[in-house]
Amino acid sequence: MRNQLATESLFALSQPGRRGAELPEADVPVKPLNELLPTAALAIEPTGLPEVTEPDIIRHFVNLSTLNMCVDTHFYPLGSCTMKYNPKRHERLASLPGIVDLHPYQNPSDLQGMLALLYETQEMLAEISGLPAVSLQPAAGAQGEFTALLTAKAYFEDRGEKRTKVLFPNSAHGTNPASAAIAGFDCVQLASSKAGLVDLEDLKANLDDQTAVFMVTNPNTLGLFEKDIKQIADMVHEVGGLVYIDGANMNAILGYTRPGDFGGDMMHYNVHKTFTGPHGAGGPGSGPIAVRDFLSDFLPGPVIKRNENAGENGDQYTLENPPKSIGRVRTFYGNIGIVVRGYCYLRTLGAKGLKAVSENAVLNANYLKAILKDVLPVPNGDLCMHEFVASASKIKAENGVTAMDIAKRLLDFGFHAPTVYFPLVVPEAIMVEPTETESKETLDAFAETIRKILQEDPEYLHQAPHSTAISRPDEVVAARHPILQCCEPQ
Ligand SMILES: Cc1ncc(COP(=O)(O)O)c(C=O)c1O
Structure with missing residues (x-):
């Protein structure tokens, strides 16, 4: 019965005249619809809504919600996708009125608290990665990859170099070659060694002055740490290329080692995995990127800056577009709701x-x-x-x-x-x-x-x-x- 109620559509339950609630006639003046709605909206043919009672609709959706498995109900060992438990305290904090009632079009002077939170998140992500410049804009890991590759492309173009190739091992997550292709690079897939690590010989054979970026997940998708990563980074740097660390597996190395320390020039985080933001089913994510100083001018804007001496209007935090920015990759400051949850996680754990x-x-x-x-x-x-x-x-x-x-x-x-x-x-x-x-x-x-x-x-x-x-x-x-x-x- 439970499954049937949930899997039938609400239209199947509909009976003419059933209502969720009966409200008394309004005793205040009511404006006609044509004064409330734009003309375009009035032109839409009403589709007809199911007519059901409140218990019908509540049972329908509550039952529907129980048909799927989620991390709150079941053990969820989904490798690579990292379904971490989402601490409920962070959900509550992210729903505080001071956070959810903000509007991104508000004047930055009115958003100083939120900008402080975002700035501190930038700083913490820089520290954890060992890469000093951060953009919170990308809305997922895959978009972080794409954004970083555009950043690298802008960097090479600025130097008058036209590098065409992005290399990655055959254990790479599918988003790596997809991001490279969408960013306009040729994709070169490398072999893995018997041990499941980057094959150094194959890497060497494919590195040349056309190599823009070598993308590698570390720990890799076999759950193994690429122990030769420093040597790999040196090899890539020797031909003038950049090393991209796919940070989807950062949850294995937090506080132990940093992409910036083992040779990475750019990386993305998956806040919705490593730092427990909820995700799944295509839900909102957050994939900030961190890059070396020499790439910071190309990052998408706005980035949040802290001014030691507050400016004319007294604002301590301001929004800045990096001088050679690739432009925006998402509206406003990124998926703030997820960033806030990540911030809470980082501050809680230290x-x-x-x-x-x-x-x-x-x-x-x-x-x-x-x-x-x-x-x-x-x-x-x-x-x-x-x-x-x-x-x-x-x-x-x-x-x-x-x-x-x-x-x-x-x-x-x-x-x-x-x-x-x-x-x-x-x-x-x-x-x-x-x-x-x-x-x-x-x-x-x-x-x-x-x-x-x-x-x-x-x-x-x-x-x-x-x-x-x-x-x-x-x-x-x-x-x-x-x-x-x-x-x-x-
Ligand atoms: C290794 C790796 N890279 C990149 C991604 C893409 O991240 P997102 O799903 O946030 O786009 C994933 C996602 O599972 C991943 O496991």
């Missing part, structure tokens, strides 16, 4: 707390890897960082059970599935990222469930999940031809 976050993330991943390794072997690396990539290829060869079957069956047991089939360099990949907040009991229960699943009838597993509202949607059709329903179906 330097010591951030280090502990990384320690626990790495500990949890290694614990889970160790207790699963006899049934789910990990082809690359002895110790992992915050996540590990196991392979189900032996299981598939033995009884036909795939990574997808295991992932889908986990849903029946109340666990969100790990990431599967990424990175592409591992066959039948199962990429697990437990994150730092999970208890030993949860990790043990997850491992126990995987063992139980592997004992089950392969035929039964091919049909899993068995308890969810939808079993196995055709994901390609769902992504490419979504059927959106916002009004009465014809």
